Amino acid sequence: MSERTLMAYFKTPREAQQAVEKLKSLRLIEHSIDRFDGYPGEGAQHLDKIENPLSADFPGLGYLTLGGNFAIDAGVLAAASASASGFDSGGSDNRVNGRDILLTAIVHEDDYDEALRIVQDSGAL
Structure with missing residues (x-):
């Protein structure tokens, strides 16, 4: 079974989580939602x-x-x-303004195009 990795950037964790819920209708192997910043460390929060x-x-x-x-x-x-x-x-x-939420998803290769459409329809870059 071949896999492909999809990386999508969102404005909020909620948008990313909603995309994951839609991706679960496909053969989603693994996923991760992370916030990133331009500075090292845990952040002021x-x-x-x-x-x-x-x-x-x-x-x-x-x-x-x-x-x-x-x-x-x-x-x-x-x-x-x-x-x-x-x-x-x-x-x-x-x-930070913009897209600082990263959704990384591993899907079955046959589902990649559909997964890409789902995250783009959910507001991802």
Whole structure:
């Protein structure tokens, strides 16, 4: 049995999950839905506690505002981002605009064209 991998980018996890539900009508072998970002680390939503920038020990602005795990040089560049500085929020709830949800699906080769149509009809790139 031959397999093909399909990678589709969505705006929300809900859109990706709805596409998976439709893909289950085909021979879906495996799937994964992940959020990705341009910065290394877990992101600001995964910080265990709110840190006070006046009294806390944190490595830099990129860690504090983006929740990234940066080397010193990369942290300086990340802090220059408009999202880190607060001059641009990146969208509602300070989330990245655009398609930052990746659906990876492995389907039977015979179902690939139909799977591609399903994810495109569901709003994927």
